[in-house]
Structures are given as C-alpha cells and as structure tokens.
Amino acid sequence: MPLDFSNLNEEPLKSSVAKAFFENFDFSGDKIDFIITYNHKNKGKPLWVEPILWAEGKKGKSELFKSLAQLILTIGKHKFYTHFPPPYLGAFDAFSFLFVEYHKLDFIFTRSDIDFSVTPSNHNTESFKHLLNELTPLLEKEALIFDYETQNKEFKAFIKDNLLYSKRSKIPVDKNNFVHVYFKWVEHVKPSISIEWQQARKQGILDADFYLADLLSEGNETILESLNTILKVNHYKFNKKLNNFGAFNFDETSFNDKQKVHQTFWNIYERPPKREFWDYIIERRDLLVSNDIRERKGAFFTPKIWVEKSQEYLAKILGQDYQDEYIIWDCAGGTGNLLSGLINKKNLYLSTLDKSDVSIVKERIKNGAKLLENHVFQFDFLNDDFYSEKVPKSLQEILNDKEKRKKLIIYINPPYAEAGNKAKMSGTGEHKAKVARNNKTYETYKDFLGSGANELFAQFFMRIYKELNGCIMASFSTLKYLNSSNFKKFREVFKAEFKGGFMVPADSFDNVKGQFPIGFLVWDTATPPLKPTNAINLEVFDSLGEFLGYKNIHLCNKVLFLADYLQKFQPKKRDTIFGYLDPGRNSFQHQNLVHISVIDKSQQSHVKYFPIIATTILLVSVFFSIRHCIKATWQNDRDQFYAPYDDAFQDDSEFKNNCLIFMLFHTQNRITTTQGTNHFIPFSETEVNAKERYSSHALLDFLKGGIKEEGDSLFLNAKKENKPLEFSLCASRVFDAGSEIYRYYHTQDPTNRPYNANASLYDIKEFFQGRNAQGKLNLPAKAKDEHYKQLYANLQDALKDLAKEIQPKVYEYGFLRE
Structure with missing residues (x-):
C-alpha cells in the first residue's frame, strides 16, 4: 500500500516517517526536529544511546537543501556539533528524504564567515542565503535523496545497510567527538578500574589520563609511552616518578571485572584515532578535566585567536624582536598552547602544576613543538621556591638578577578559582573551603591582597609583582582587579605601569560561561608610573576578533562607591x-x-x-x-x-x-x-x-x-x-501605558479568580502570565490574553524610551x- 503523508502536519509527519522507516530505532525531537538513536545494551542492560541521524522535517512539499541549511544553522547556534555527532544528517518532507554523511559537512561549524547567531528558520537572512550557496554544490554531489513512493525499497535497504549497528564498522574517534566518548568512558569503563578515585584525585591522579592511555593505544598498549599513565594489555601503569637511579617508577592497577566492560566498550569505538588528531587530543586534555580542577590548576585552553592577538600586542608594545630580546616564562602553562606561535625556543620556559601536562608537552616536543625539553618542568607557582631544584638553573639565574628580570616576560593565562561561589556572591552561600587559601602565597600576601586574596589569579599577580619585580607581566584574566571594591587593597600595592591591552567576551573561551570581559593586559613592574593611574584604555574585540572600539576602565580608589x-x-x-x-x-x-x-x-x-x-x-x-x-x-x-x-x-x-x-x-x-x-x-x-x-x-x-x-x-x-x-513627556507615556494595564486588570471577571483591589504591577503580571512548574513567574509571551500582551509590550517600549x-x-x- 503506497504511503501518503501529503496531508499531514509537521508533528504527525515526523511520527509517521519514524514509524514507517526507522522502526528499529528510537525517535525523539527537540531543538533538532527529528532525532534517531540506537540504544546499545550489554546483557539486556542499557550501555549507551548512540545518535544515528539528525534531520529537519517539513510538511507538504519543500526544498530539502533549504531544510538542511536550517538544520545546520540549528546545530551551529546551539553548538550541538560539540555533542557526540551522528553519522548522518538529513532533511525530509511528505514525499522524500535526503541523507548526507555528517563528516562531509562538519568543516562548516568552524567557518568564521557563517553567522550561527541568526534564527535558523528565517530563510531570508543574509547568513542563511550565504550558507545555502555554500551547501548547494556540495549537496548536489554528496546527498542521497529517496522518494517514498518510487524508491521505498531502496530507502529501507539504505537504512538497513548503513544505519544498523551490526552493519557498521567501529565508530571512529576524532577531534570533534573525543570529549563525548570520554564521558561515555567515565560512565562505563572508569568504575571497572581498581582505584579509589576520590583519594587518587587528591594526589593529582585523574581519570582523564587513563582515558587517554586507552584511546591512544593499539592492541591494548598505549602508543605514546612518554605519557604519565599508560595501558599495558590488562593493567595500567600510572603516577610516573623519577627514582634516585635516573629511571622511572610507576604505580600499577588492573580491572575489577577481568576487563569485560573495557573490552565491550572498545569494541564500539575505533582506536587509536587517525594520527592527524593525536596532537590536538593531547593538547586539549583540559576538556577532559572537571571545572573545579581546571579553575584551581589553570587548565584552561587559550583560544588560538587570542593567543595570536596577545602576541601581536607583545610585538607592538615591546618591539618586533621581543622573542630574541626577552626570556618568556608561562608559569601556568598547562599543555603549552599559549606559547604556540613563538619560535625562539631557547628563550621559552613552561611550568605547570600537573605532571601529566609536563608529559604531554614533552610528547608534543617530539612532534615539533618549539620548546626545549629541559625548559618544561613541574612547578607549583603558589607554593614552590623559585630557587629549588625544580626550576632550571638557567631560569634561576634570570630570576635572581634584578637587571636580567627586566628582560623577562611572565606570559600567562592563570587559574581563576575563587573562595566565593555564586551563592556567596548573591549573599546566600558560604566560601568554598581551602579554594584559593591553602597555599604559601596566600599566607604571605593576604594582607596586601585584601578580599582579592580569595582569587588565585590575584595571588599569581602579587607574587610576580613582589618577588619578580622588574619583569613584564602579560596576562589574561578577568578585569575585576582594576576596579572592584574587593581589590582596593590590591591596587594600593600593585603600582606597575600599564603598557597596553585588549578585552574580549569571556564565552569566546572554551567552557567559560557568562557575559563578562576577559582582558589581556601588559604591565611593566620595573618602575611605578610617574602619576597615579586613574583610568586605562583597552581595545575591544568581539568573539570573531573584529574590532569594536575602545573601553575606558576607571581605577577610582579614592571615590566612594x-x-x-x-x-x-x-x-x-x-x-x-x-x-x-x-x-x-x-x-x-x-x-x-x-x-x-x-x-x-x-x-x-x-x-x-x-x-x-x-x-x-x-x-x-x-x-x-x-x-x-x-x-x-x-x-x-x-x-x-x-x-x-x-x-x-x-x-x-x-x-x-x-x-x-x-x-x-x-x-x-x-x-x-x-x-x-x-x-x-x-x-x-x-x-x-x-x-x-x-x-x-x-x-x-x-x-x-x-x-x-x-x-x-x-x-x-x-x-x-x-x-x-x-x-517629562517620556515619563508621562510610561505612566499612561501603566495605567492602561491597571485599568484592564480591574475589568477582569472575578468569578473564576479572586479579585485584588490592591494589586501591584507584579500581582497583575502574575494574574495574566501565571507561573511555571518551578513556581517562577512566566514570561509575558506565555500570557494567553493577547490584549494584555499588547498593553505590556507598549509599557516596555515606553520604558525603553525613558531609560x-x-x-x-x-x-x-x-x-x-x-
């Protein structure tokens, strides 16, 4: 019997197509219209849910290329490309279904000329038209389109031969999905490893390194033996330490289930990834580390665009030959990406709190990273002595010489953990225990830092200023130390000369949420400015690096807030x-x-x-x-x-x-x-x-x-x-618009809802808008009364004019x- 979907609206169409062609899979839909998944099981127990297909559906007859462009804008807008992607994307209507392999299109999500902020369903925007023009020749070459009526058998055969798990090879792991495979690994494999993870974490032993040991292995043996944790067939060697004889010792552990879950899991995924992805995956180890550890250790990756921009500024401020004339030390180096682009490796030093990061950087050196192996070392900047055995002698000589320090650049993106959590900031929480306080620098300089002592980056700055005085400090950080009341004492002590800088949106950094600026500022700590600095001027860039203008930031220490x-x-x-x-x-x-x-x-x-x-x-x-x-x-x-x-x-x-x-x-x-x-x-x-x-x-x-x-x-x-x-006239318009809302409320029939003669504007909004399941006041758009919505919109317009x-x-x- 021929299928006839021609009279169905969108939602019934999706359900009908799912039932007719994808009966062996699970179907759902949210921001992405049509999601097909497969539920993997192990002995009847759910193992994981694999995405198979993301598609956009339209009722009736539609232009499938446009539907796919809308889907891609939806994926880009909500950053679904950072989730575990399906092997196929699709678009369909009441008559036909289009498939295209995801990896043929994934390059689009890194394109800077595509504006993913537009509304995906608006096909008239310049961004949509530009994307469609880019997609059309590619889809004409790569897309498969099946007609429900004339190609029904071929359509079902394609699904059977390409989408069913039993018909597919292992899932490849690449730079786009290695993080999501990690979260699946944490859920299933991690519990089978014989380690007390809470205790291990306190010793800096993290599950991320066990995952990398697994992922970068062949025949159950880690390929990169320089890593701090390696897999050796049926056990792990970890916690790499140099002994008194110049050799490395390891701790060892195995599996608590005879490696069964481990084997089942890696039967699903292809490992190792292609060689071209190795450097990226180990360099981006930060993505596998939990937020609290990243905040404490500074394991945050500085986006390439801002690394390059910061180095442009160093050249502009210090001269084009700064790499030859200055020694550069990144003392919160992580996996070393801030030093990428710098080429004079004899003048570069990198230290990091995490010894696994040291192993990763040294592995990157083997693959061409421009650093000297002995210039990379483990060092706890907030606790360790500058003149201990941990620090290379060549760097110690510079740190210990006042004149040589004038040719030292401390170039960092430091950790930003603070003792106060969000609830504390809103006045309802308590300080996090030991965060930012359990170190030597805090104890030494807390009186100089005031409330700023709660922030790790401020502790970095104060130790640099006090103990490495004379150096150039070039750092990414939030800007609160410039004008916040918590940093008043800090500013009274920190008298470095501002040399230049820029600010960018915080959410242009990976895993940083919130609408606030992150700045890159260069300070000369050698001599204080001749007169007090009351304001500094920063250049402003958007998340794509486009220049927006200038921003003055006032340092009004003596002005009452x-x-x-x-x-x-x-x-x-x-x-x-x-x-x-x-x-x-x-x-x-x-x-x-x-x-x-x-x-x-x-x-x-x-x-x-x-x-x-x-x-x-x-x-x-x-x-x-x-x-x-x-x-x-x-x-x-x-x-x-x-x-x-x-x-x-x-x-x-x-x-x-x-x-x-x-x-x-x-x-x-x-x-x-x-x-x-x-x-x-x-x-x-x-x-x-x-x-x-x-x-x-x-x-x-x-x-x-x-x-x-x-x-x-x-x-x-x-x-x-x-x-x-x-x-004023503007205020009178607000007053009049408000009176219309009050007047309309008092005309309401009190039969079904209690009448409140004393109702406030807030009460009136609750009357018309209602509350959600969590008890929060709904947005005005949720109101069912169209006349109220118009009156409220009028009030908001009048308020904007008054503002x-x-x-x-x-x-x-x-x-x-x-």
Whole structure:
C-alpha cells in the first residue's frame, strides 16, 4: 500500500516517517526536529544511546537543501556539533528524504564567515542565503535523496545497510567527538578500574589520563609511552616518578571485572584515532578535566585567536624582536598552547602544576613543538621556591638578577578559582573551603591582597609583582582587579605601569560561561608610573576578533562607591515604610540583585536593605534607575557605580521624578500583596475603575504632593511647596501605558479568580502570565490574553524610551565614569 503523508502536519509527519522507516530505532525531537538513536545494551542492560541521524522535517512539499541549511544553522547556534555527532544528517518532507554523511559537512561549524547567531528558520537572512550557496554544490554531489513512493525499497535497504549497528564498522574517534566518548568512558569503563578515585584525585591522579592511555593505544598498549599513565594489555601503569637511579617508577592497577566492560566498550569505538588528531587530543586534555580542577590548576585552553592577538600586542608594545630580546616564562602553562606561535625556543620556559601536562608537552616536543625539553618542568607557582631544584638553573639565574628580570616576560593565562561561589556572591552561600587559601602565597600576601586574596589569579599577580619585580607581566584574566571594591587593597600595592591591552567576551573561551570581559593586559613592574593611574584604555574585540572600539576602565580608589553613598542616607526616623530596596553589589555584574520589595531580607542576604519612606523614595528611585536604565552587557559587566561628583542632581526635580516613574513600572519592582500592604499604587480608584477602596494611598498622596516631609531631607524641593510631581513627556507615556494595564486588570471577571483591589504591577503580571512548574513567574509571551500582551509590550517600549532619557544624566552626574 503506497504511503501518503501529503496531508499531514509537521508533528504527525515526523511520527509517521519514524514509524514507517526507522522502526528499529528510537525517535525523539527537540531543538533538532527529528532525532534517531540506537540504544546499545550489554546483557539486556542499557550501555549507551548512540545518535544515528539528525534531520529537519517539513510538511507538504519543500526544498530539502533549504531544510538542511536550517538544520545546520540549528546545530551551529546551539553548538550541538560539540555533542557526540551522528553519522548522518538529513532533511525530509511528505514525499522524500535526503541523507548526507555528517563528516562531509562538519568543516562548516568552524567557518568564521557563517553567522550561527541568526534564527535558523528565517530563510531570508543574509547568513542563511550565504550558507545555502555554500551547501548547494556540495549537496548536489554528496546527498542521497529517496522518494517514498518510487524508491521505498531502496530507502529501507539504505537504512538497513548503513544505519544498523551490526552493519557498521567501529565508530571512529576524532577531534570533534573525543570529549563525548570520554564521558561515555567515565560512565562505563572508569568504575571497572581498581582505584579509589576520590583519594587518587587528591594526589593529582585523574581519570582523564587513563582515558587517554586507552584511546591512544593499539592492541591494548598505549602508543605514546612518554605519557604519565599508560595501558599495558590488562593493567595500567600510572603516577610516573623519577627514582634516585635516573629511571622511572610507576604505580600499577588492573580491572575489577577481568576487563569485560573495557573490552565491550572498545569494541564500539575505533582506536587509536587517525594520527592527524593525536596532537590536538593531547593538547586539549583540559576538556577532559572537571571545572573545579581546571579553575584551581589553570587548565584552561587559550583560544588560538587570542593567543595570536596577545602576541601581536607583545610585538607592538615591546618591539618586533621581543622573542630574541626577552626570556618568556608561562608559569601556568598547562599543555603549552599559549606559547604556540613563538619560535625562539631557547628563550621559552613552561611550568605547570600537573605532571601529566609536563608529559604531554614533552610528547608534543617530539612532534615539533618549539620548546626545549629541559625548559618544561613541574612547578607549583603558589607554593614552590623559585630557587629549588625544580626550576632550571638557567631560569634561576634570570630570576635572581634584578637587571636580567627586566628582560623577562611572565606570559600567562592563570587559574581563576575563587573562595566565593555564586551563592556567596548573591549573599546566600558560604566560601568554598581551602579554594584559593591553602597555599604559601596566600599566607604571605593576604594582607596586601585584601578580599582579592580569595582569587588565585590575584595571588599569581602579587607574587610576580613582589618577588619578580622588574619583569613584564602579560596576562589574561578577568578585569575585576582594576576596579572592584574587593581589590582596593590590591591596587594600593600593585603600582606597575600599564603598557597596553585588549578585552574580549569571556564565552569566546572554551567552557567559560557568562557575559563578562576577559582582558589581556601588559604591565611593566620595573618602575611605578610617574602619576597615579586613574583610568586605562583597552581595545575591544568581539568573539570573531573584529574590532569594536575602545573601553575606558576607571581605577577610582579614592571615590566612594554608589552602594556606600546610599547608606549615608539611612533614615533616622522610621515613618510609614513603603517597602525596601535591595542595593545588591556595586557593578553591572549584579544588576539582577537590585530590586524593591515589601519585606526586608537583610538577614538572609547579608546586604543591608534600604527602607523606602516618604523622605527616601526619590533617592531610592534615583539609585534604582541608575542601576537599571543601562543594559548590562559583557563589555560593562565589571563597571562600577560611584557616588555623584557633587549635589547637583538633587536640584534636578524632573530627573528625580522620572526615576520614580521608571522604578514604579520596571520589572525589578517586586512589590506584591502576598508579602504585605501595597503602598505603591500609582493610580486612584477612579482612574482605573477599581471595585474597592485601597488599603493604602501613600504613593498617591506623595505623587500629588500631599505628604508633609521633614525639612532635613535632601530630596525635597527647597521651597517645600508640596506641588504635584511633574514628569517629562517620556515619563508621562510610561505612566499612561501603566495605567492602561491597571485599568484592564480591574475589568477582569472575578468569578473564576479572586479579585485584588490592591494589586501591584507584579500581582497583575502574575494574574495574566501565571507561573511555571518551578513556581517562577512566566514570561509575558506565555500570557494567553493577547490584549494584555499588547498593553505590556507598549509599557516596555515606553520604558525603553525613558531609560534612554535617563542615561545621559547617569554620566553627567558622575554615577558612571566615561
């Protein structure tokens, strides 16, 4: 009976195609429309799920090449190419199915001219058209297309001969999937190795090295015997140590199941990988190391684009012949990629905390890495003595000579672990035990570092500055040491001369999440600058290396931070409290913490909430609006807010009043009647047709000028005329848009849901938007009421215009410094 899918919508079509042709596999779909997998089992128990096919499906008749281009943009946008890839990609509609081998297309995901940030389903973007043009000749040559009606048998035969596991050879491991094979190995093989892993980890013995020993082996013997861990048929030799006789000793261990799981696992994968992938795989060992270890040891790979850019800057700052004139030491070297591109190997030194990394770098030297073997050594920079046997004598001579140190470059991407976790930063957690504190450098310099002592990179910087004074320090790091309040003491000590640098998005580094800048800055520690450095200027590049402009970063050590300025105005008299402001922390990084609410959570958050009363409401509004009128981006993430230049803003009534309106209708206004009385109702019962009298008219009275205030308030009109507050046109538009939402809420039928005459804006949003299964407020797009969605969109548009109006004042009055 011929198959007829022509009248099916997309979802039924996918299910029908899966049932008709892929019955021996599992079918699912998510961001990728059509996912076919095979569930491998060992004696009936699940072993692992292998991806077989990723495809894009369209109802009716469609252009399959366009569908495949959409699939590739989806894979690129969500970085699915970093997952374990399937052997085939596909595209289909109601009449035919296209297949193409994944490895024929995987080069596309490394192409810098393809913009994967666009919406994949929008076929009209320039990026989509460009990709389609690139794909078309390749697909015309490589793609197989089967017609359901005329090629039904051939289609099924292709699946049987090419997709079923029993018909396929072992899965090759390459640079794109070796990490995902590792995670499968951890799940299945690691437990069968006779090692107490928690204890081993404390000794620096990591499962990643056992995996590499397995992967880079033939006939169950590791090919690269210089590695720190090797497989010898039925056991491992690890923890390589040099004995007193100049030979190496190893510890040994075997398997606890007679190597059965190990054999089953490696029956699935082809090993070793092709020779062309070996260097890349061992160099990228960092991808196999857990985040906490990477943060502590600095095992983070510096992307090639930034390695090259940093070396351009060294040449620009120190001269084109810097490689001949300077000695370069990467003292947090990992597997050595930061030194890639440097060619004068007699002037290069690399040290690393991890002895497995030393083995890997020495293996890379055999394959052409431009380093001298005796210039690569294991060294704990935060604990070890510069003049111990660990350090090559030739380097010791330089470290011990003040003049020679002036021709030394410490070139690093140091570890960035810190004692405070994310919960601690939000005020709800505790410091991580021993992270960044359990070392000699911390004990020696903690008084010079202040709160910055919690960060490993700062400890590197301080030891370099204090003990290798005179050298050039060229380092990647976050920028918090330049302006953060935690680094005030650090800046008082660190008086090096800034020579130049650039900043880039943090997420352009592997396994680094978050929207914040990472900078490469060059400092001359030989002589302090002639005058205090108040600001530095960095060039800014996007993740593709495109120049975006310049960024000034202010080092205002003697200027009061805005959060501290606010606390100067803590009211002595506690009149009716409208609510509380959580002032958060002092940088853009913590914008999401700044909000107003009914209750005081100072005890839980360890931050002093600020009471909102009649005499402080305008001050709070100014603070709130300054913090939220400018969007947080990766470029301004570490920028600090400061006390104003002077009191000029206090006489700017329109500015203060506009800030009040901005705060009242902003999403960080979390006033809700579920926590107490709502004093923040900005419209009278008559204006919004409320069905009952409000419990509080405090804000209404304030807006009308009806509240008599104490004469010592800095935030009253000097004449104390108590006139109604006046607003700019932009603020009035926000006010009007807000009134429409309130008015619409009060027209709702209370039959099915309780009516709340005192509803706040937050309560109204909850009424229309609802909450998700986790109890979080849904986004406005989830609201079912289309009229509400339009009213809310109007409010957001008006708020954006008001934000633009407030922004220049933020700089004019000095709350941010340009």
